[in-house]
Amino acid sequence: MESDISVIIALGGGLLSFLSPCVLPLVPAYLGSVAGQQVFESKTRKIHLPIFLHSIFFVIGFSLVFVGLGALAGWAGFNLVSHIIVRRIAGSLLIAFGVFMLLAIKFPWLNFEKRLAPEKNTKTGYFRSLIIGGIFAFAWTPCAGPILGGILALALDSSTALQGAFLLGVYSLGLGIPFLIMGIAFDFLLPMVKQINKYSLIIYLISGILLITAGILTLTGGIV
Secondary structure (H helix, E strand, O other): HHHHHHHHHHHHHHHHHHOOOOOHHHHHHHHHHOOOHHHHOOOOOOOHHHHHHHHHHHHHHHHHHHHHHHHHHHHHHHHHOOHHHHHHHHHHHHHHHHHHHHHHHOOOOHHHHOOOOOOOOOOHHHHHHHHHHHHHHHOOOOOOHHHHHHHHHHHHOOOOOHHHHHHHHHHHHHHHHHHHHHHHHHHHHHEEEEHHHHHHHHHHHHHHHHHHHHHHHHHHOOOO
């Protein structure tokens, strides 16, 4: 049951990361970076299979990085210190990341961003999309970073490389599925993205509360 809670938190964290003000408004830029200007040049609403395929490689790129980080965190939790100390560190980190997100609502300057912008006249390729996905993972901004950091704290507390990799795989799934949906139905969903973005502060508030709750559960033994 407790491991199920970790999985739910990881999946929800991925979805909330996608909906965060650092990612959702920039989805067109991310897709434009991997698929080229065809993202913006369509005059009719239709399904874009090439954009979807680029999205798949983009998601694989950041998933590989996140899964690797999760495995490393799980390994560190198992090998470096006792499980009790790891639990206290992980719980404290979760609460700290949650508090950071709540403070960022009041102090927006905490959410400085590095943005990807689509480049004109840039050759596209699936391998390039894979690399951009990996860069996206490494260059992620503090705005969405607390959620990722919180899931990594859960991976640290899992104390096994396999479980850590699994949790970050679930997180990548929560983040990646919306990207894939946007990739295959970009024209249809772009207006919806603009509407959802109006509620970004509420999404950020929910994310902060989720991390703090997960931190308390970790410290009290509710998540193992």
